[in-house]
């Protein structure tokens with residue numbers, strides 16, 4: 001059954017529709033947003049091969065003609081060169097400003113396509129059809145679009161909300177287990193932020209979801225999207241509570257930068273899973289969170305198979321100076337002080353704006369010894 005969750009942002013409000021079989025019915029969902037029966041679909045080679053025909057048939061069934069731009073898979077596309085190629089490709093299709101661009105893929109395709117749509121002709125509409133668990137529960141909702149800079153991830157971007165998100169649970173069948181597990185880090189994140197009961201649910205149903213159980217996956221996507229929608233509606237441009245969604249991401253981004261994002265050595269969700277474990281242990285080390293509560297949180301993350309020990313995280317061994325340099329570059333920092341999302345327990349994340357870099361360095365040294 002399809003469920004719908006609203007992202008309430010005034011005139012930029014939109015729905016996230018979640019269910020099995022949405023690709024095949026995509027035309028019906030997409031048509032109301034089109035000025036003429038035509039859509040440009042941006043995807044990657046893997047998604048095109050596995051699901052491209054189903055989406056095309058679903059759009060054509062409603063008389064929508066489809067132009068497809070197929071990019072190589074991988075984070076490497078999320079740079080200036082990839083953005084330029086995509087913009088040129090979309091312009092070559094002769095699109096008009098009122099046409100709609102569809103981002104059909106994981107977070108890389110969504111972030112890159114959303115940014116291109118936001119820039120082209122000073123802003124075209126776009127629709128997200130996310131195909132990874134991570135993209136369904138996180139990146140397709142909320143309107144953050146970006147490419148990476150050599151100085152760090154996602155440093156060049158726009159807030160540009162989609163008009164609609166279609167999360168077809170069925171496409172997750174083909175997702176490699178490692179990608180599914182990485183996406184689970186963002187699922188459990190919502191529980192760790194402010195919903196302890198959802199952490200318990202993840203403990204009970206996480207194994208089924210990881211094995212591909214559609215009911216468990218749908219529930220996980222619904223709860224995650226509802227949580228993200230609520231936070232985004234309260235703080236679209238990350239001036240306050242939205243920063244909570246960065247739980248685990250300050251440490252996580254540092255690992256990603258050090259591992260060299262691209263090439264698939266370390267996946268975003270893997271970095272975030274370990275980063276959340278570090279946020280809990282650092283909070284405990286600072287006397288903010290009871291150590292047994294931190295241990296329970298780390299166990300909940302590890303239960304899904306995510307690595308919580310940075311010494312064993314793919315991409316190491318880690319250089320503390322390089323990690324600290326990446327942490328210093330983090331977008332969440334204001335005026336030189338280190339900002340982290342820390343926690344007082346499961347479901348009790350908060351924004352800490354005054355974290356001592358020396359304490360972080362010492363903590364990393366003990367974690368990596």
Ligand SMILES: NC(=O)c1ccc[n+]([C@@H]2O[C@H](COP(=O)([O-])OP(=O)(O)OC[C@H]3O[C@@H](n4cnc5c(N)ncnc54)[C@H](O)[C@@H]3O)[C@@H](O)[C@H]2O)c1
Pocket residue numbers: 044045046047050073074075078105106107108109111131132133134135138139140141142143144145146153154171172173174175176179268269
């Ligand atoms: N905008 C945001 O708010 C936000 C939030 C979180 C993450 N992100 C970004 O998202 C990106 C990571 O996204 P991702 O994890 O989806 O990675 P991804 O887009 O690289 O997809 C992962 C891999 O899975 C393949 N794939 C996609 N769908 C598939 C399917 N159904 N079956 C089989 N294979 C499939 C892709 O081809 C790719 O090789 C990062 O760049 C990160 O910065 C953005």
Ligand SMILES: [Zn+2]
Pocket residue numbers: 138186249268272
């Ligand atoms: Zn993330």
